[in-house]
Amino acid sequence: MTNRNSRRGRWWLLLAGAATVALAACSPANGKNTLAPHGTNAHQIDNLIYPIWIVAVIVGLIVVGGTIFVALRYRQRPGRSDRPKQIHGNLTVEILWTIIPAVILAVIAVPTISLIFKEDATPSNAVEVTVVGKQWWWEFEYPGANGQPPVVTADELHIPTGRNIDLSLKACDPSLPYGVNNGPGCNVIHSFWVPELAGKEDVVPGQTNHLTLRTSTAGTYLGQCAQYCGLSHANMHFRVIAQSPTAYDAWLSSQRQVPAVSLASAGEAGTLFTKTFACSNCHTTSSSTLSTYGPNLSHLASRSTFASGYFKLTKSQLMKWIMNAPGLIPMQSQDCRKGPPGSPGVTCVGMPSFTQNTPKGMPVMTTAQAQILATYLLSLK
Amino acid sequence: MTTVADAPTQTPVRPPVILRRPKETTGVWSWFTTVDHKKIGIMYGVTALVFFCLGGIEALLIRLQLAGPNGTVLTASQYNQIFTMHGTTMVFLLGMPLSIAFANYFVPLMIGARDVAFPRLNAFGYWMFVTGGVFLYSSFLLGGAPNGGWFGYTPLTSTPLGLGALPGRGPDFWAVGIVMLGIGSTTAAINVIVTTLNMRAPGMTLMRMPVFVWMMLVTAFLTLFAMPIITVALIMVFFDRNFGTSFFLPAKGGDPLLYQNLFWLFGHPEVYILILPGMGIVSEILPVFSRKPLFGYPVVVFSGIAIGFLGWGVWAHHMFTTGLGPVAVSAFSLSTMLIAIPTGVKIFNWLATVYKGSVRLTTAMLFALGFIAQFTIGGLSGVSLAVVPADTQQHDSYFVVSHFHYVLFGGLVFGLFGGLYYWFPKVFGRMLDEKLGKWNFWLMVIGFNLTFFPMMLLGIYGMPRRVYRYDAGLGWGSLNLVATIGSFIIAVSVLLFIINAVVSRKRGVIAGNDPWDGRTIEWSTSSPPPEYNFAEIPEIQARDDLWHTKYTEDDDGVLVPLPSGGVDTPAATRAAAAPTHRIHMPSPSFYPLVAALGILPLAYAAVFHSYSWAFLLVAGGAIILAFGIYAWAIEPATAAEADH
Amino acid sequence: MSDITLRDDSGATEVAGQTATALEPSAGLLPGELRPHPSPLRYVLIAVVLCVITAAEVSLYYLEGSLADAVIIPLLLVFAALKFGIVASWYMHLRTDKPIFARFFVLGIAGAILLFGIVLSSLQIFS
Amino acid sequence: MATIEQAPPPQVPAGPSHGPGPDHPPTSTGTTNVKLAIWLFLASDCLFFGAFISAYLLYRGRAQTGPTPAKVYSIPFTSVSSFVLLMSSLTMVLALAAIQRGDLRRLRIWLLSTALLGSVFVGGQIFEFTEFSRKGLGLSTNLFSSTFFVLTGFHGAHVTIGIIWLLSLWALATQGRLTQKDAEKVEIAALYWHFVDVVWIVIFTLVYLIPTK
Numbered sequence A: 001m002t003n004r005n006s007r008r009g010r011w012w013l014l015l016a017g018a019a020t021v022a023l024a025a026c027s028p029a030n031g032k033n034t035l036a037p038h039g040t041n042a043h044q045i046d047n048l049i050y051p052i053w054i055v056a057v058i059v060g061l062i063v064v065g066g067t068i069f070v071a072l073r074y075r076q077r078p079g080r081s082d083r084p085k086q087i088h089g090n091l092t093v094e095i096l097w098t099i100i101p102a103v104i105l106a107v108i109a110v111p112t113i114s115l116i117f118k119e120d121a122t123p124s125n126a127v128e129v130t131v132v133g134k135q136w137w138w139e140f141e142y143p144g145a146n147g148q149p150p151v152v153t154a155d156e157l158h159i160p161t162g163r164n165i166d167l168s169l170k171a172c173d174p175s176l177p178y179g180v181n182n183g184p185g186c187n188v189i190h191s192f193w194v195p196e197l198a199g200k201e202d203v204v205p206g207q208t209n210h211l212t213l214r215t216s217t218a219g220t221y222l223g224q225c226a227q228y229c230g231l232s233h234a235n236m237h238f239r240v241i242a243q244s245p246t247a248y249d250a251w252l253s254s255q256r257q258v259p260a261v262s263l264a265s266a267g268e269a270g271t272l273f274t275k276t277f278a279c280s281n282c283h284t285t286s287s288s289t290l291s292t293y294g295p296n297l298s299h300l301a302s303r304s305t306f307a308s309g310y311f312k313l314t315k316s317q318l319m320k321w322i323m324n325a326p327g328l329i330p331m332q333s334q335d336c337r338k339g340p341p342g343s344p345g346v347t348c349v350g351m352p353s354f355t356q357n358t359p360k361g362m363p364v365m366t367t368a369q370a371q372i373l374a375t376y377l378l379s380l381k
Numbered sequence B: 001m002t003t004v005a006d007a008p009t010q011t012p013v014r015p016p017v018i019l020r021r022p023k024e025t026t027g028v029w030s031w032f033t034t035v036d037h038k039k040i041g042i043m044y045g046v047t048a049l050v051f052f053c054l055g056g057i058e059a060l061l062i063r064l065q066l067a068g069p070n071g072t073v074l075t076a077s078q079y080n081q082i083f084t085m086h087g088t089t090m091v092f093l094l095g096m097p098l099s100i101a102f103a104n105y106f107v108p109l110m111i112g113a114r115d116v117a118f119p120r121l122n123a124f125g126y127w128m129f130v131t132g133g134v135f136l137y138s139s140f141l142l143g144g145a146p147n148g149g150w151f152g153y154t155p156l157t158s159t160p161l162g163l164g165a166l167p168g169r170g171p172d173f174w175a176v177g178i179v180m181l182g183i184g185s186t187t188a189a190i191n192v193i194v195t196t197l198n199m200r201a202p203g204m205t206l207m208r209m210p211v212f213v214w215m216m217l218v219t220a221f222l223t224l225f226a227m228p229i230i231t232v233a234l235i236m237v238f239f240d241r242n243f244g245t246s247f248f249l250p251a252k253g254g255d256p257l258l259y260q261n262l263f264w265l266f267g268h269p270e271v272y273i274l275i276l277p278g279m280g281i282v283s284e285i286l287p288v289f290s291r292k293p294l295f296g297y298p299v300v301v302f303s304g305i306a307i308g309f310l311g312w313g314v315w316a317h318h319m320f321t322t323g324l325g326p327v328a329v330s331a332f333s334l335s336t337m338l339i340a341i342p343t344g345v346k347i348f349n350w351l352a353t354v355y356k357g358s359v360r361l362t363t364a365m366l367f368a369l370g371f372i373a374q375f376t377i378g379g380l381s382g383v384s385l386a387v388v389p390a391d392t393q394q395h396d397s398y399f400v401v402s403h404f405h406y407v408l409f410g411g412l413v414f415g416l417f418g419g420l421y422y423w424f425p426k427v428f429g430r431m432l433d434e435k436l437g438k439w440n441f442w443l444m445v446i447g448f449n450l451t452f453f454p455m456m457l458l459g460i461y462g463m464p465r466r467v468y469r470y471d472a473g474l475g476w477g478s479l480n481l482v483a484t485i486g487s488f489i490i491a492v493s494v495l496l497f498i499i500n501a502v503v504s505r506k507r508g509v510i511a512g513n514d515p516w517d518g519r520t521i522e523w524s525t526s527s528p529p530p531e532y533n534f535a536e537i538p539e540i541q542a543r544d545d546l547w548h549t550k551y552t553e554d555d556d557g558v559l560v561p562l563p564s565g566g567v568d569t570p571a572a573t574r575a576a577a578a579p580t581h582r583i584h585m586p587s588p589s590f591y592p593l594v595a596a597l598g599i600l601p602l603a604y605a606a607v608f609h610s611y612s613w614a615f616l617l618v619a620g621g622a623i624i625l626a627f628g629i630y631a632w633a634i635e636p637a638t639a640a641e642a643d644h
Numbered sequence C: 001m002s003d004i005t006l007r008d009d010s011g012a013t014e015v016a017g018q019t020a021t022a023l024e025p026s027a028g029l030l031p032g033e034l035r036p037h038p039s040p041l042r043y044v045l046i047a048v049v050l051c052v053i054t055a056a057e058v059s060l061y062y063l064e065g066s067l068a069d070a071v072i073i074p075l076l077l078v079f080a081a082l083k084f085g086i087v088a089s090w091y092m093h094l095r096t097d098k099p100i101f102a103r104f105f106v107l108g109i110a111g112a113i114l115l116f117g118i119v120l121s122s123l124q125i126f127s
Numbered sequence D: 001m002a003t004i005e006q007a008p009p010p011q012v013p014a015g016p017s018h019g020p021g022p023d024h025p026p027t028s029t030g031t032t033n034v035k036l037a038i039w040l041f042l043a044s045d046c047l048f049f050g051a052f053i054s055a056y057l058l059y060r061g062r063a064q065t066g067p068t069p070a071k072v073y074s075i076p077f078t079s080v081s082s083f084v085l086l087m088s089s090l091t092m093v094l095a096l097a098a099i100q101r102g103d104l105r106r107l108r109i110w111l112l113s114t115a116l117l118g119s120v121f122v123g124g125q126i127f128e129f130t131e132f133s134r135k136g137l138g139l140s141t142n143l144f145s146s147t148f149f150v151l152t153g154f155h156g157a158h159v160t161i162g163i164i165w166l167l168s169l170w171a172l173a174t175q176g177r178l179t180q181k182d183a184e185k186v187e188i189a190a191l192y193w194h195f196v197d198v199v200w201i202v203i204f205t206l207v208y209l210i211p212t213k
């Protein structure tokens, strides 16, 4: 069918090409589009898959077109004999349509495998960052260089442009304080995916996977957990903020600073945080080197979003969250106020509500208290 | 026993049985005790379609929730249960049983047997399927339905309830329920294999068997070897959750990837378990409505077998992003691409079958043609997934969801609907309405593509799967809305089918033995076939044996009707005639049902073992089960009266 | 005519297929067997062989440490395979039965070894 | 179609020649349905045990706490119980040989001894399990113990089912309801029994004898 009419072949090629171009052209600029690559890895994947899609569209058109063609062309109708020739098979053509797909696949396989190995190579001269997936938020750890302690942050991954970033993906980092390997809430599989920068890589408890990011375009890229990880899998977002190396360095050193306001000097907020509502069971505001059960808040105010990047960091939003987090993002946190996570009898995944479902004898948070806490947190630049 | 002439009155020594031997072969109760492969086939089919509606309603809920950004139809917790149950239902309670329904009904008829090899085991398999399904669905009322996804990845599902990784007892129900269904499908598989190998009519050599029978044989072997693997995986999940082990709990050294390997070692053969029957049905329909033999029968058969073998070597393509390392990943990428070759052979042979034929576009034929076109689209998106770097973008996105609905719905379900239209006249003696059928088909094609093509784009545009909500501003809203509209069009088309089936069963045109001018011997007996299938076991002389009684080829290979062909040939008359002698069929039995019912309390006891009353369930279930098995073993296959 | 179908009178479903390979009744053979079973004496002798191998296996165990693992492990595996083969071919009569049974069994065993071998190596058990 | 007249199915004589009686109608492969089915089941069971065994192999070196395999295994004890199970295979074939000869007395003896040997094996296993837990190795102590107990436990469950099966046959035999023509019923049970034995041969080597780090 194909070689009899090469003009038709070219027509198909055109159509297939047009279809794929249309695909890219109509695609939304949504910060998550795999067809709008801004990272090396994502670029390479697009370059690989476009030609393959074109081949696929051609094969698809041949088969779908062929199906419609044979159905209509050989339709029983008045004037056409209903006594067709009985063809039982034809070895030659059968061998042909075994071999042609085999050849096509072989051609596809070569660049595929070469890119697999290319992606796997350890990047040279890379910035190392550890990414920790937890139920249902992301923690990012920048190892401390020359004796400096590490920097731990959450929800927003800062990277310098023009450099290779070597991400170590873990479900928990036992080398950091409180990075209890078996702590509840950090023991399931997640998947780290920033579509416009790179393909995804799973975070598998018990092993460390690697992913290389590289982009030359500064900007904010959206990411999301791609592996189903329980109740709030859908809400496990994050963003990647690519900055010029100087801006990145400045950011990193500001993160290394001791928090602007110490807990001791925070007055009532300190009491609320450590005693009344025991926020400090799960968070810290006094050291950006600690990995805690909940996100490290030492420099919360330097972020533009919070709660897995789900909300803009504004005071009113933060107050709502502090008072009743599970009302905004579903979590299994009914027990969380009964004791620090991991203590026996406490089934706690996420952050409790401080206004609802309050255990006996524990205070219910007032709006005023929430405001004090929010003000305090927002002072932590 | 409608067909048995008056039975002798004297009763020989009876074995000690407690339940009276059931005799009814008609009426409501006969359905509970029947061992007739055709009745069981109908029961499988109806039950599977009921589950299809349940799974479909779940799908509609999913679609309603996702119709626009930040949907509020379902809560997160409900959504997770719904999509898990949707996948589980469609795979285990629709796909497998509906294929088994066709196998049950038609494998014996197509190979010229009176029944399957193990009629009572057959009934038992059916009852396991029903109890397993009921058990799974009862979880909605008893502490939450399964919510770990249809492949229930550990450690999410295997983390003990008390640690709270996943709310509810769903995963317990899931693990136990799938094991129950596994018991049922394993018995069905053994039955299909033994029946096909052992019960063929004289002259029915393997290479004369209809392709559908071949594909069911391959499917049965896949089931036989795949089921034990997932059973072990689920046992370990269950132990982790309930007995303090840590097979898949990394905190104590367990390896979550072991689970993934075991699951997909089952799971990938499973997808071929689902598609091969569909391919078999299509291979039956196309020749009949093209008035041409299947193009390259041996090649189609062997490529089916090749798919069966190759299907075992590709499982890790579901794990490309788990960090297997480049060598393993490359190997599995290659083996996955390899499967496209035998599959492509089938596709092209089917097209060549229709090519230059004399095509009748009946509804069945339309569904078969729809299968070819849509399955190919799904298969090609599968090849895109096999390209590992691309898969790292597409994995766990709606691209995958689109891929597998194209192969599962566009392939399997279209094939099964084709089979329903094709064989309905044989089963019920009346034709399905063709006009409604065409509406059914076209609405389904339109709805199907409206639903699942946008999903391919959504995946490419970055939408992950298994999310109960997405933000506005991501540009996914309109495509999702289209998909939702499409899914309701599918629902309308399914509704049309149900109406068609219900109405036609009563008022449809009388079909006669051979309404389609069929090729294979199931069309030589009456519609519906008598309990004993053939008054006389046919002697098979060729592939497409019935066709040869009606037609021949002239020297140029052109079709020529035989003057005395058709239903008037001696063979056909004999096959469909009233029997001239007594044919004893296996008698109905209570015990398969009893045994299956015995397993049900045991299953509940497994889930609720920590409650003090659970031992009552264990005791009760064990007693019922033991009684069922012993009575079954002692009871003769054929009732005592019929023995002499 | 009806005498042709006299088999039907034996009841049961198993009536259906009658082909050239139908079972020939032949003394001492169960269906599916090509040759007669060994004598009880032979069975006992085989048991003796099995015992000897088992003894060898257990003594190998006690040599662990004085012999290299690289010697012991393959030997143990060979012994186990030997015992497995002997029981399967003599006691389970695969030697004298129709090959179809052996084919199924080998399919199961070989499949299991191959597939789980790949799984284990992908989980880096051998490195 | 006319050939059907020339191929009457073989008339099978019942009686002393204990060939396939009327219970064994002709089949396309020349083997009975049940025998085909049991072999299919056994083939399937290979993958069942294969999966458990691979889990064991993967995890045996990963004991994080609690006693190691080397600490708890008592090879002499297990060797004896392996030997017992091996010998039960002998008594099993002797039972089959007996029913094929029509020697119903020996059939009963050998069936019962097989069941007894099997029970000794299961008894030994129960003893071993309690011994292990006395030494501080319970089901959930560590990965080694979990895989060990689950693997050998499911094997033991297979043996137990076999024992019940054999005892049921024995009971039938004592009531005179198992006669020469039922040889195949014994053979089916025997195949299952040998399979369970053969699996133990593998377990004994892989689990007990091969040295662990």
Ligand code: HEA
Pocket (backbone or CB within 6 Å): A059, A063, A100, A101, A102, A104, A105, B151, B271, B272, B274, B275, B317, B318, B336, B337, B339, B340, B341, B343, B344, B345, B347, B375, B376, B377, B378, B379, B380, B382, B383, B385, B386, B387, B391, B394, B395, B396, B400, B403, B404, B407, B408, B411, B412
């Ligand atoms: C009926 C079921 C079915 C079938 C038949 C297939 C068939 C195929 N599948 Fe699919 N698959 C699923 C059901 C099925 N799949 C399901 C349910 C999942 C997801 C599970 C989950 O995550 O929930 C999945 C997921 C899945 C993945 C993992 C995706 C991921 O999670 O990242 C991959 C990756 O390789 C894949 C590949 C393939 C391939 C290559 C085929 C091939 O067999 C297709 C071969 C067919 C063709 C290629 C078309 C016809 C051929 C020609 C016309 C010849 C010419 C062609 C060429 C030259 C290319 N499938």
Ligand code: HEA
Pocket (backbone or CB within 6 Å): B052, B053, B055, B056, B057, B059, B060, B062, B063, B083, B084, B086, B087, B088, B090, B091, B094, B095, B148, B149, B150, B151, B401, B405, B408, B409, B412, B413, B451, B465, B466, B467, B468, B487, B490, B491, B492, B494, B495
């Ligand atoms: C054979 C398999 C099969 C079939 C046929 C379908 C059919 C459909 N599927 Fe499904 N699907 C899966 C197998 C299948 N699916 C699997 C395995 C998953 C993965 C699950 C997981 O991630 O774990 C999945 C997941 C899945 C998702 C992704 C969920 C997520 O990731 O969040 C979606 C989303 O739209 C979806 C939609 C649909 C739709 C709209 C249909 C429709 O085509 C359904 C059409 C049917 C109907 C609409 C029934 C209509 C009947 C009536 C209306 C009659 C009512 C009757 C009476 C009142 C008597 N499916």
Ligand code: CUA
Pocket (backbone or CB within 6 Å): A133, A134, A136, A189, A190, A191, A225, A226, A227, A228, A229, A230, A233, A234, A236
């Ligand atoms: Cu984390 Cu999904």
Ligand SMILES: [Cu+2]
Pocket (backbone or CB within 6 Å): B267, B268, B271, B314, B315, B317, B318
């Ligand atoms: Cu697959």
